[in-house]
Amino acid sequence: MRFVFDELYQFSDDEEKYENDESSPCSTPEPSPADFTFVNEVEEDIPRLKLPRQSSSVELVSEKLDPESEQLLSQLNLHSKLSFADELPIIIPNSRNNNNSMSRKPDISMAPQEAAYGTATLLSTLQESLASKMNKLEIDNRAQFQSVKRAKETAQEERRRKEEAELKRKKEMEIKEQEAREAQRRQLELERQQREEELRLKKERDEKERMAKKALEQEETRRRQAEEAKKLEEQAIRGKAVTDFKAIEKTFRHYKDKIASIKKDIVEPVKKMDVNMRNIISRHKRKINPKFGQLTNSNSQLQSIQGELFNLIDQTRENNLAYLWVLNFIAKALVHQSETEVRVKPQSALPLGRLALSLLIKYPELKELLMARWVKKCPFVIGYTCKIDTEQGRQNMGWKRSSDQKWEEDTSYDERMGGIVTLFAVMTRLPLPSEFINTTVHPLSISHSWHLLARISNTPTNLLTNTHFIVLGSWWDAAALQFYEAYGNQAAKLLQLVGDNLTSAVSEHKYAGAARLRILMEEWQLSGLQSFPEMAA
Structure with missing residues (x-):
């Protein structure tokens, strides 16, 4: 049986193309359907095939291809194109006799049963081949899917490993940096502790040296004070003849x-x-x-005011006359402040005395001006006394006249003298600031207090008044404790002389100032000496 592939389908591409045309250049007479046998009529997935019916009247002629066609056909590698090529029978169509004839002669004779069997085998082989390809494709797809999956998992695992490695590296770097910072902090802390220790040791050495130096200075000061006190005690023991009242008078006239x-x-x-x-x-x-x-009683306030005064005074140094005028005004202001505020509040003499002492140290010209103002207002500070039964005597002793030319009341005069002496006594017992101990002599040392007590003690009894004992009581409140610390037993003897012997000598006059002075002495013997409270920071 002989057929071509185009004849296996119900229609060919040429038939579809020219179905509406009446004639075609390559058309042949349409065969009758009765000439074909149809295969797989009910199948929808594959084309329907038709096979020519065999006629008993048609003689099957076996024809052979020309040698050239057979050679070309033999060179086709069907095994590489179809997986089932080995199972298919090779069907070689014969060449057409002419363009107008549609009859084909099979190369070999085949019975109808054999043709049907060959078609079934072909379909079965096609199905098996398709199924095999589908299975192979599915296997390949699964293998490729598994390969892609494994590659993806490998990539993910590699990425995860890299991320973990990077995270581990970062953690290690952070730990190293933290350890480096901690080591640096420990090093800095160690260096700081070493510096603090060195500073502490240096401070201790400096403090020991300072204390040793201070102890030597204090010892030297005590030695000088002891020598001076001994001389003064000897003068006091020798009596009134030792006090040179003419020298006191000369000093008074000088000021x-x-x-x-x-x-x-x-x-x-x-x-x-x-x-x-x-x-x-x-x-x-x-x-x-x-x-x-x-x-006020504040050291910080004192330092602030002191700095402002220094600045104002320094601005006048270029003009000597203006400079001296400002110092003279300050001297008057200090004395006036002691007459007004200190007389009412004796403790205020402490900050005022510290300020005055600092001014005396920085501006030495102030001392002469201040002493002149003191002596004019209160000659008791140098132990001067004269009779007050004359107008000149009252003027010499610092009495004031009112607007109606009357002398001030005794109480007012006593209070003023007490305030001035309080400031004077505080300044004599104040120590020099530490920065001036070795470079500056105290402008108003504690020896001035000794002279005041000794000279008043040696004053003739007929010249003593209540004011003398007011002055001595004010001095006692302001400086007795420091006077005792400076002169020791010599100071105790002089205090005993003033508080006991001198007050007993005028007992008949019943002076209020003498009574108070005697009370101060008794309190000293019972509970010790007292002093003004120290200033706050």
Whole structure:
């Protein structure tokens, strides 16, 4: 049986193309359906095949291909194209006799049963081949899927491993950095501790050296004070003849003349200065005057006011006359402050005395001006006493007249003298600031207090008044404790002399000041000496 592939289908591409045309260049007469046998009519997935019916009247002629076609056909590698090529029978169509004839002669004779069997075998082989390919494709797909999955898992595992390695590296780096920071911190802490230890040891050495130096200085000071006290005690023991009242009188006159000199050489010339300089001095006066009233029991406040006063005074140094005028004004202000505020509140003499002592150290010219003002207002500070039964005597002893030219009351005079002596006594017992101990001599040392007590003690009894004992009581409150610490037994003898012997000598006058002084002595014997409370920070 002989057929071509185009004849196996119900219609060919050419038939579809020319189905509506009446004629075609390659058309042949349409065979009758009765000439074909149809295979797989009910199948929908594959094309329906048709096979030509065999006629008993048609003789099957076996024809052979020409040698060239057979050679070309033999060169086709069907095994590489179809997996089932070995199972298919090779069907070689014969060449067509002419373009107008549609009859084909099979190469070999085949019975109808054999043709049907061959078709079934072909379909079965095609199905098995397709199933085999599908299975192979599914196996390949699964293998590829598994390969991709394994590759993906491998990539994920590699990425996870890299991430873990990177995280581990970062953690290790953080730990190393933290350890480095901790080591650096420990090193810095160790260095800080070493510096602190070195500083502490240095401070201890400095403190020991300072204490040793201070102890030597204190020992030297005690030695000098002991020698001075011994001399003063010897003078006191020898009696009144030892006190040179003429020398005291001479000192008194010197300071009285100094007051006149201040008026002539400082006050009057300033009035004749140019207006600009007078205005500058007036502004300084207005700034300086309130400072003394602003003092409190605070060291910080004292330092602030002291700095402001230093600045104001230094601004006048270029003009000597203005400089001396400002110092003279400060001297007057200090004495006035002791007459007004200290007389009411004796403890206020401590910050005022510290300020005055600092001014005396920084500006040595102030001492002469201040002593002149003190002696003019209160000659008791140098142990001077004269009779007050005359107008000149009262003026010499610092009495004031009121606006109606009457002398002030005794109480007012006593209080003023007590306030001035309180400031004077505090300044004599204050120590020098530490930075000036080795470079500066105390401008108003504790020996001035010894002179005051000794000279008043040696004053003739007929010149003693209640004011003398008011002055001694004010001095006792302000400096007795430090006086005793400085002179020891010599101070105790002099205090006993003032509090007992001197008050007994005027007992008949019943002076209130003498009674109070005797009470202070008795309190000392019972509970010790007392002093003003120290200043706060």
